[in-house]
Amino acid sequence: MKRIEGQQQLYYIEHNTIQSFFSFDISPYIEVFEFDKGDFIIQEGAEPEYLFYMVEGKAKLYVTHKNGKVSLINFLTPPIFMGEIELLNEEKYSKSIQTSSRSICIGIAIEKCKEKLLADAHFLKYLCIFLSNKSTVHSAKYTKHQAYPLENKLAEFILLSSHHDIYKEKHTEISDYFGVSYRHLLHTFAQLADAGIIEKTKMGYKIKSKEKLQALADEIK
Amino acid sequence: MKRIEGQQQLYYIEHNTIQSFFSFDISPYIEVFEFDKGDFIIQEGAEPEYLFYMVEGKAKLYVTHKNGKVSLINFLTPPIFMGEIELLNEEKYSKSIQTSSRSICIGIAIEKCKEKLLADAHFLKYLCIFLSNKSTVHSAKYTKHQAYPLENKLAEFILLSSHHDIYKEKHTEISDYFGVSYRHLLHTFAQLADAGIIEKTKMGYKIKSKEKLQALADEIK
DNA sequence: TAAATAATATGAGATATCTCCTATTATTAT
DNA sequence: ATAATAATAGGAGATATCTCATATTATTTA
Structure with a gap:
């Protein structure tokens, strides 16, 4: 994983609709990260630092069971938010996200703007819709699978x-x-x-x- | 299913924290319903009219498969919102909710205040947390079950x-x-x-x- | 480039779960 | 009270899926 800065950073920010989710200027709070294939974007048990928005690449969402079994819960493809659950609740990450190809994520520093985010109706509405779609898809998959x-x-x-x-x-x-x-x-x-x-x-x-x-x-x- | 009015209606509204989810006065938009055991609160395929908040009783969330199989997705116990997905997206109900005992629900007429709801950061934040918890629980159940x-x-x-x-x-x-x-x-x-x-x-x-x-x-x- | 690791492939036998069938007992509706 | 419906109960055999073992072939890493 490495920070992307300068010209390249600007490119990723401007070529994505990240600003459109917020009704305040998000630019002071964001950083752009590049993850190599196989890197972990999020690790089970770690302390949440960023709300991520993946704009390029491909990743997999995993959970590890007590018995050592690992379940691949889903394939994640951009554009997608990651870590939004941990933004809403005071929790450590409960799942891992690993890239399956080089990926670019925009990271929003949680500590710096959690309060602003949670008071922004525009963002919250978008997040609600995102979460509700996720829930629909998930529930369809679940009932199907059983x-x-x-x-x-x-x-x-x-x-x-x-x-x-x-x-x-x-x-x-x-x-x-x-x-x-x-x-x-x-x-x-x-x-x-x-x-x-x-x-x-x-x-x-x-x-x-x-x-x-x-x-x-x-x-x- | 029957409307509850007058004194009794007031009782249910005041003895529940329904107002606390909103930053505007929700009372003009709400009705109180009583469902008998076995009644459907929500039916697959029907047009959404209310966002429900169950305050008393017990219900079951079902989905019907093409092959006729019915899956009981979950047991619902108060306090809980029902139909929030359909508030956020323009969709018919995709699942059924049937009571397993006499239940009381507060219904918020969607048509009348959808816009107000979707602009209320206070409500949206609460809904995000609700949806995200739902997603966490659901996902845990799913991976467990498989x-x-x-x-x-x-x-x-x-x-x-x-x-x-x-x-x-x-x-x-x-x-x-x-x-x-x-x-x-x-x-x-x-x-x-x-x-x-x-x-x-x-x-x-x-x-x-x-x-x-x-x-x-x-x-x- | 050799060694290590991950992915593919397949056999054999065990276990979890299903479908279909048939009775018996509660519950509900006429 | 009687008939109809839903829930319980268990047998028998089929199917879906698992575990373990063992080779072979790619891919990655030192």
């Missing part, structure tokens, strides 16, 4: 994350995301391949029948 | 919902809540009974070993 077997959820996911009919995500990551074992994920891929719906190639999995994949995905609400 | 077998989650639930070491919830409801089949829930109860941890009586299940139950629950993060 009501359908992996085959259906995977079909939906393959359709969403493939490019030009090629799927090439990391199995280790995706098994975490779905909260299933690596082994079972592979089983399910093999199952889809056996049914002639996808095919394994050097490049990744090739979608052979979008219709059948869609039919499986459509069984989900 | 990382542990029913036995552990049930142990935790029995400890939480028993009174004087007697557990007596409806199996049908609880199997929905955990998103498992009724059959499997019974299996798991039988399993705990076989292990001598609980015992079935006419009154409900009696906890024989709080320690063992706690040990099972403690395996969860």
Whole structure:
């Protein structure tokens, strides 16, 4: 992680709509950070210092369980706020956020302007909408995940994350995301391949029948 | 469902802190409703009319899946806002809320004061905190549920919902809540009974070993 | 460039959970 | 009070998913 300053810092601030969320001048309170691939933006248990707004890159939200199991809760893509929960409550970070590619985040120093933020109706309204959407998406995902077997959820996911009919995500990551074992994920891929719906190639999995994949995905609400 | 008016209406308004969430006089916009056991406060697909604040009673939040399966997402207990998501976004209700006992809700007519609400920093701050807590709880529940077998989650639930070491919830409801089949829930109860941890009586299940139950629950993060 | 680490792959057997079926007992509505 | 409906109960067999073990192949790091 490193601070970005000067000309480059200005670039990121001006090319993003960060100011539009606030009704006061936010510039005195912001810093721009660059995170390398694999860096942690936020670490479970650490003291919150910044409200982050990711403008470039890709990250993953994790939680660690007592039994050592790690759950990948979500993929985070810009533009997105991170650490807003800790802004609202006096708590340490309860989850980790790790980049999966080089990322740029605008950081708003919490200590310096928490009070201003929490009195700004414009910002709060935006934050409410953000939180409520998050809650909707989350709740949909949750009910889905408990009501359908992996085959259906995977079909939906393959359709969403493939490019030009090629799927090439990391199995280790995706098994975490779905909260299933690596082994079972592979089983399910093999199952889809056996049914002639996808095919394994050097490049990744090739979608052979979008219709059948869609039919499986459509069984989900 | 029936409107409560006059003296009784005043009672409910004054004995609750509803005014404290707003920085303007909310009284012109509110009505008090009484719902009988089993009534729907909110129905999936209906047009949002009120932001509800439940002050008495008990309710359940449901979603219906395409495949007909119904998931009990949560138990709602006062004081709690309901329909706040639909206040923030232009959407129909996406879930149903059904009372499980006679309930009293204060309803705030959305149409009449949506704009005032969304400009009130005091209310918005409270709503942000409410939404963020909801999100935290929800996310904890979600990751828990996908990382542990029913036995552990049930142990935790029995400890939480028993009174004087007697557990007596409806199996049908609880199997929905955990998103498992009724059959499997019974299996798991039988399993705990076989292990001598609980015992079935006419009154409900009696906890024989709080320690063992706690040990099972403690395996969860 | 060798060694270490992470990701992929697959077999075998165990466990958690599901569906379908069939009875019995409470509760609710006519 | 009777019929209808909802809740409880448990058997049997299927399926989804897990754990553990073991190789092979990429990718990263010293």
